[in-house]
Amino acid sequence: MTTVKDIEQLFKSNYRTLLILANRLVHDEDEARDIVHDVFAKLLTEDQREVTPAYLANGVRYACLNLIRNRSVRERFKNLYALDTSELSDDEWPDETTINMLNEIVDGRLTEQCRRVVKLRFGSRLSYRETAEELGISETAVYKHLRHALNVIRQTLNEK
Amino acid sequence: MKDYTDKLLDALDHSEQLTDAELDALLQNEEARDLYGIVNKTADALTETPEPDVEKEWEHFCALYGKRQPIIIRLISGRHAAAAAIAGVVSLVAVATTIGIRLAQNDRNTDSDSNITKEAVTINASLTIVAPDTVRIADERGDYTTVFKDERLDRILPVIGRYYGKEVRIKNPETGNLRLFFKWDEQLTIEEIVDQLNSFDQISIKYDDKTLNVE
Numbered sequence: 001m002t003t004v005k006d007i008e009q010l011f012k013s014n015y016r017t018l019l020i021l022a023n024r025l026v027h028d029e030d031e032a033r034d035i036v037h038d039v040f041a042k043l044l045t046e047d048q049r050e051v052t053p054a055y056l057a058n059g060v061r062y063a064c065l066n067l068i069r070n071r072s073v074r075e076r077f078k079n080l081y082a083l084d085t086s087e088l089s090d091d092e093w094p095d096e097t098t099i100n101m102l103n104e105i106v107d108g109r110l111t112e113q114c115r116r117v118v119k120l121r122f123g124s125r126l127s128y129r130e131t132a133e134e135l136g137i138s139e140t141a142v143y144k145h146l147r148h149a150l151n152v153i154r155q156t157l158n159e160k
Numbered sequence: 161m162k163d164y165t166d167k168l169l170d171a172l173d174h175s176e177q178l179t180d181a182e183l184d185a186l187l188q189n190e191e192a193r194d195l196y197g198i199v200n201k202t203a204d205a206l207t208e209t210p211e212p213d214v215e216k217e218w219e220h221f222c223a224l225y226g227k228r229q230p231i232i233i234r235l236i237s238g239r240h241a242a243a244a245a246i247a248g249v250v251s252l253v254a255v256a257t258t259i260g261i262r263l264a265q266n267d268r269n270t271d272s273d274s275n276i277t278k279e280a281v282t283i284n285a286s287l288t289i290v291a292p293d294t295v296r297i298a299d300e301r302g303d304y305t306t307v308f309k310d311e312r313l314d315r316i317l318p319v320i321g322r323y324y325g326k327e328v329r330i331k332n333p334e335t336g337n338l339r340l341f342f343k344w345d346e347q348l349t350i351e352e353i354v355d356q357l358n359s360f361d362q363i364s365i366k367y368d369d370k371t372l373n374v375e
Binding site: 008011012015016019020023024025027029032033034037040041044070073074077078080081082083084093094098099102103106118119122123125127128143146147150151153154157 | 165166169171172173175180183184187193195196197198199200201202203204205206207208209210211212214215217218220221224225312315318333
């Protein structure tokens with residue numbers, strides 16, 4: 001049986017990593033935090049003899065998967081969630097290699113302004129109007145930067 | 161003529177202007193769907209998470225899921241009253257600063273020290289801040305009220321349910337996602353708590369001996 005002391009140690013050494021994983025998938029810090037807490041709460045009631053970081057990560061992944069599955073296609077689309085959850089359920093996503101590659105493309109192959117646009121629209125989920133206001137550019141410019149960025153990302157991923 | 165990149169970028173910012181059928185039709189297109197996959201993965205990859213305060217998160221976790229019995233500090237024999245008083249003060253500080261200690265104390269509830277007397281006192285902090293958004297307060301009689309601030313219903317009810325020995329079933333996940341400001345007086349009966357929660361328009365809870373059922 002996992003004791004409270006064990007849980008405290010597991011919590012403190014894994015919380016950050018699990019929060020990042022959950023937030024990556026559900027794009028909401030509050031939801032991510034609740035999901036991670038719920039995974040640890042289950043340890044209080046389950047008779048788990050051995051709890052590993054991988055076990056905790058799987059718990060977080062499946063909780064995120066359930067949250068996404070319970071959303072309509074429109075909600076998933078609006079929140080930029082995965083439409084096809086098979087990669088998530090098969091543990092294929094998120095994989096660090098692709099995540100690092102995407103960050104390298106955005107940081108290394110886009111102009112500074114284009115990078116800002118992509119980070120605000122896709123990373124922070126601001127609307128085109130909010131992104132335009134934040135950067136002091138037009139919505140049309142935001143649109144063009146995103147179109148360019150998507151082409152670059154698609155091409156680069158296809159080359160690899 | 162707009163290509164699928166244009167159509168997808170339009171839809172991403174104005175999905176409300178598309179009917180469900182139009183959105184489905186767009187996402188049935190292989191090119192648009194592949195492109196959306198890139199958008200989704202880019203969003204996942206670029207989502208930044210602020211550095212969490214793990215200690216505070218642990219305290220919050222304990223506040224929500226820790227056992228809720230009052231802490232009983234067993235005192236050593238009466239002739240060591242001064243030492244006992246110091247022990248009490250130390251424990252009080254512990255309660256106010258780390259709920260982890262409270263959990264650990266509860267976890268080690270098998271108090272087998274034969275030197276302790278049967279005398280016991282309950283130490284309550286007058287105000288115990290257990291998390292940035294959840295506060296547990298004791299009045300002068302030592303009765304507890306927990307204030308949930310902007311907490312989700314599906315996180316509040318398991319805490320309350322556990323206290324009253326009831327399972328919680330929430331039929332509609334949307335109801336579970338409701339965020340409440342709720343004061344839970346632990347002296348009230350479950351009937352009274354349910355009445356209070358049902359006074360919220362969007363909440364309807366029925367209960368039996370074992371379960372709180374949220375419609």
